[in-house]
Amino acid sequence: MMQIDLAGKVALVTGGGRGIGRAIAVSLAEAGAHIVLNYRSNASAAEETLAMIAAAGGTATAVQADVSQAADVERLFKTVQDNSGRLDVLVNNAGITRDTLLLRMKEEDFDAVIDTNLRGLYLCTKAALRSMSRQRSGRIINITSVVGITGNAGQANYAAAKAGIIGFTKSTAREMASRNIMVNAVAPGFVETELTDVLNEDARNAILNSIPLGRLGQPLDIAGIVCFLASDAASYITGQTFVVDGGMVM
Ligand code: NDP
Secondary structure, three states: OOOOOOOOOEEEEOOOOOHHHHHHHHHHHHOOOEEEEEEOOOHHHHHHHHHHHHHOOOOEEEEEOOOOOHHHHHHHHHHHHHHHOOOOEEEEOOOOOOOOOHHHOOHHHHHHHHHHHHHHHHHHHHHHHHHHHHHOOEEEEEEOOOHHHHOOOOOHHHHHHHHHHHHHHHHHHHHHHHHOEEEEEEEEOOEOOOOOOOOOHHHHHHHHHOOOOOOOEOHHHHHHHHHHHHOHHHOOOOOOEEEEOOOOOO
16 A cells, blocks of 8 residues: 655645645645645734644744735745755645625626636746756646536636636646646535635535535545645646545536
């Protein structure tokens, strides 16, 4: 049985301070990777995640940066290069929602979601490829959503960004394959985080009824496949999107 061993690897997780990103960062650290934890504004949540990683026997540093801003992304990747001299795994996890029906959706609501969820992922991927191309190895794991596959009323902006991530994943996987860089996406269903806290009881029950495994997802449910995709066990997989949703979308 192949073990997931990421010792000696450097992994950057965007939006790693809270929610799904936190679970991914802690799990990658447990597998032995050194973690660079990016967050946008919640420094205390990022501090808490650093403490969790240290308690698990891992190592990590936190870097503030808004992934939608090119200058911030430039500084983020320069810090990684200066401190670690390499980058093996990039997890593009940072994401936001601005849910509303299309008729009421303002341009700001559309732009904000595209800027963080899609443009941010483009900026980070491009920056990561500089180190990874040089090393001739790397793994990029993009967090999309089942909504990018099925669509969802009230989330046209978010669904467009998440569907865009799937196409972006396939294109970069094709471009980077010859350099031994694998690019895949993970599409979570409904996961309990602050992002989904806003849903009312009726909406939660409706979602629950549509999940064959009979429960909502937890951040750790997503972390497992990310560790697998970062590992040697996944060296023949690229350009794929893996749905992790308790069977909601089949
Ligand atoms: P949370 O709202 O719990 O956490 C979002 C994280 O992203 C925070 O760490 C936040 O930083 C960071 N972030 C937001 N905007 C930026 C930015 N511009 N630059 C850098 N970091 C940023 O969300 P989740 O953990 O639920 O979601 C994580 C990912 O998973 C997202 O891409 C989301 O779309 C996706 N997803 C979530 C699902 C769910 O049900 N929860 C389902 C499907 C997909 P800070 O802490 O500083 O605010």
